[in-house]
Amino acid sequence: MNFPVFDGHNDFLLRLHNAPDRREELWLKGEVDATGKAVGHLDLPRMRKGGFAGGFFAIYIPSPVAHDSADYQAMMNAPPYDVPLPELIDANGAQPVAMSMAAHLHWMARAAPDDFSLCTTATQIRAAMTEGRIAGVMHMEGAEAINPSLDELPLWHAMGLRSIGPVWSRPTVFGHGVPFRFPGTPDTGPGLTDAGKALVRACDEMRIMLDLSHMTEAGFNDVARISSAPLVATHSNAHAVSQSTRNLTDRQLAMIAESGGLVGLNFATSFLREDGRQSPVMGWDLVMRHLDHLLTHLGEDGVGLGSDFDGATIPEGIGDVTGLPALLQAMIQHGFGAELVEKIAHRNWLALLHRVWGA
Incomplete structure (x- = not known):
């Protein structure tokens, strides 16, 4: 039994940014290696094949030192680890990259108007899904492209930005993110700066969704104290199952549930596995343990999917977007009813976005 999937997070725009001369191939046809195997x-x-009905497309500013280097991979595959992160990137350095990715997202809709729509409301997402088009939403993972004055925020909103994470794991002028550390907790450092608190208030006023996935526990607490919107972590897992700094504690899950918020299950193996490794060799049991835990603490209306496609190592049972039906089938076999699987697949995200955006 398959349902359309609305996904909380992917990094496909970074692939287009890194290969702009091949973006038509990467988007419309798909990249293959020398053996003919699909890349990424x-x-x-593949979205069509996998039932991918829409999701958040992240604008992310890569670090000066690549975090997919051999040294980084080796560290993440030999826990315990504590990956050093680069320093803050200012708006002058971030804005050209962010603008490039936003332009690629708009281009995707122009290049395939019958297949893809850039959406800014939940009503538009529902219409796109009904009419057979993939619904893309612009998200910013780390607000480096915005100055502390927030002068650029209305411009980004006009371009379609409807979701923003004030931080990725490195610091910004708005706050601090959790490092990639295992084992560890989200309580790793300071929370929001004064500029970050102003950003939260501005996003509430403009009804831009705030994403807490990479934020320290102190920053999470700051957002919960300031914001009147539901608390959302687009791509995070349960800390009780995997002791990664990127995962959410039961206390955080309780706060999200109380706010009427949502958590999107992250497919990244290093946040799923009990040992914190990146190896894709794993079965469905840990995926289901995270889902069971999230459902216990958030309820059936508070859990969705947040794949981290094109930004993480994915379990071999999923592999790529074409593995989404296998994931949904694993939920059915685990004992989830069809109604619950449909909620996790897309209905919970759409209901949440109606609550946050109001349309």
Whole structure:
């Protein structure tokens, strides 16, 4: 039994940014290696095949030192680890990259108007899904492209920005993110700066969703104290199952539930596995343990999917976007009813976005 999937997070725009001369191939046809094997997790044909109905497309500013280097991979595959993160990137350095990715997202809709729509309301997402188009939402993972004055925020909103994480794991002028550390807790450092608190208030006023996935526990607490909107972590897992700094404690889950918020299950193996390793060799048991835990603490209306496609190592049972039906089938076999699987697949996200955006 398959349902359309609305996904909380992917990094496909970074692939287009890194290969702009091949973006038509990457988007419309799909990239293959010398053996003919598909590269990456997403492209239009595979989205269609996997039932990918829409999701948040992240604008992310890569670090000066690549975090997919051999040294980084080796560290993440030999816990315990504590990956050093680069320093803050200012708006002058971030804005050209962010603008490039936003332009690629707009181009995706122009290049395939019958297959893809850039959406700014939940009503538009529902219409796109009904009409057979993939619904894309612009998200910013780390607010480096915005100055502390917030002068750029209305411009980004006009371009379609409807979701923003004030931080990725490195610090910004708005706050601090959790490092990639295992084992560890989200309580790793300071929370929001004064500029970050102003950003939260501005996002509430403009009804831009705030994403808490990479934020320290102190920053999470600051957002919960300031914001009147539901608390959302687009791509995070349960700390009780995997002791990663990127995962959410039961106290945080209780706060999200109380706010009427949502958590999108992250497919990244290093946040799923009990040992914190990145190895894709794993079964469905840990995926289901995270889902069971999230459902216990958030309820059936508070859990969705947040794949991290094209930004993480994914379990071999999923592999890429074409593995979404296998994941949904694993939920059914685990004992989830069809109604619950449909909620996790897309209904909970759409209901949440109506609550946050109001339309």
